[in-house]
Amino acid sequence: MSLKSYKEKSGQFVLPGERLGVIEEFIPNSGTYVKSGVIYSKIVGRALLDFLNKRVSVYPLVHGAKIPRVGSIVLGQVSSVQSENAAVRIFKIGNKLLSGFFTGILHISDVQLRYVESMYDVCKPGDILRAKVISEKNRTYHLSTKDKNLGVVYAFCSQCGYMLASKKQNMYCPRCGKIEKRKITIDYGKGIV
Amino acid sequence: MSQKSEKLIDKKGLRLDGRKPNELRPIKIEVGVLSNADGSAYIEQGKNKILAAIYGPKEVHPKHLALPDRMILRCRYHMAPFSVQERKSPAPSRREIELSKVIREALEPAIFLEYYPRTAIDVFVEVLQADGGTRCASITAASLALADAGIPMKDLVAACAAGKVDDTIVLDLMDTEDKIGAADVPVALMPNLDAITLLQMDGTLSLEEFEQAVNLALEGCRKIYAMQKEALKARYVNVKEVEE
Numbered sequence: 041m042s043l044k045s046y047k048e049k050s051g052q053f054v055l056p057g058e059r060l061g062v063i064e065e066f067i068p069n070s071g072t073y074v075k076s077g078v079i080y081s082k083i084v085g086r087a088l089l090d091f092l093n094k095r096v097s098v099y100p101l102v103h104g105a106k107i108p109r110v111g112s113i114v115l116g117q118v119s120s121v122q123s124e125n126a127a128v129r130i131f132k133i134g135n136k137l138l139s140g141f142f143t144g145i146l147h148i149s150d151v152q153l154r155y156v157e158s159m160y161d162v163c164k165p166g167d168i169l170r171a172k173v174i175s176e177k178n179r180t181y182h183l184s185t186k187d188k189n190l191g192v193v194y195a196f197c198s199q200c201g202y203m204l205a206s207k208k209q210n211m212y213c214p215r216c217g218k219i220e221k222r223k224i225t226i227d228y229g230k231g232i233v
Numbered sequence: 234m235s236q237k238s239e240k241l242i243d244k245k246g247l248r249l250d251g252r253k254p255n256e257l258r259p260i261k262i263e264v265g266v267l268s269n270a271d272g273s274a275y276i277e278q279g280k281n282k283i284l285a286a287i288y289g290p291k292e293v294h295p296k297h298l299a300l301p302d303r304m305i306l307r308c309r310y311h312m313a314p315f316s317v318q319e320r321k322s323p324a325p326s327r328r329e330i331e332l333s334k335v336i337r338e339a340l341e342p343a344i345f346l347e348y349y350p351r352t353a354i355d356v357f358v359e360v361l362q363a364d365g366g367t368r369c370a371s372i373t374a375a376s377l378a379l380a381d382a383g384i385p386m387k388d389l390v391a392a393c394a395a396g397k398v399d400d401t402i403v404l405d406l407m408d409t410e411d412k413i414g415a416a417d418v419p420v421a422l423m424p425n426l427d428a429i430t431l432l433q434m435d436g437t438l439s440l441e442e443f444e445q446a447v448n449l450a451l452e453g454c455r456k457i458y459a460m461q462k463e464a465l466k467a468r469y470v471n472v473k474e475v476e477e
Binding site (some may be wrong): 073103107143 | 269270288289291345349351352380381384385387389423424425426461465466469
């Protein structure tokens, strides 16, 4: 193929399976795969041919197919709390809402830098929690809230179910007056889920 | 099988709906029609009306079904009770269960399953109106829905059937041709890799006729692939321009 036809190809709309070149001319980058020496696109997007660095990639036009990875910020609902662990139903990864859910585990040692006495002082079932995935060992997503913008974003009273308001160190329920404890984020109650 | 009360091909060599033997039915494809699904597509092929929706990747429940090295593809082909002349029971029939398996196996080779281990992806195919060749149209729509969901794929899958009617090899059989005709050969193809992912045959064909039918079906698949491409382009290129 001549250089001119390649120039035309850059920025072109491509589908999965569309031929982009061969491995002798380009280094395959994101959005591509190689089969018997030929580089193909694997997503719907625009082909980017970088002649300076001899790289070919596909810029995605579709954003989908997200699963939790180490380092991703996730949002989930606390489904159960034990003295040292909390199980979280992850329903949002980054800013993508999932159609299903993934299960993550928050261990007491990953809640805060300082010593935490009990998991019941961190979150309660039903709370909405923002956390970071720190490991996916043993087929489970381990979460961490060791940051000021990680933790509970919405908490609910364990007595009446009303949304708790933050008051100095503690949380209190405006309806029944119960005082509770949570590890909250700095934007507690303000963020949009 | 061959009921000769009705001629399926007239003296001019045209079929019941006025098509030539190697002509497809009019096809309309739309991508991204459902907002709740991660990916979706709608296809009208003649009188066929089929919706396909993708949900996932998501965690597998019950957990023992999950595979440690790849994701599982779950497929449900279902015909609406009003999709055929006589009301069809909404419960999955033997035929629907088999078609679910066939569609799943036609799509599986096109997806990078190993990218998302221990997860599942659900493919729902809902036939709203059926007029023969629904398995092929379902595969065509489902592969578009997968691409719309942003799932990495080796290639799109396009499917089309060919068959024998009144001793003529014809493309894209409709319901009456399928029922009265002598044979039906559905084929699914990954056009860029030139790999067949589905090949079935119903009825009797000689070796030469079979080869002829497969080649005609492959030709049909390539035509359908061009339409799939147009549909995805219409969805993504035009939408982008409006946003900008």
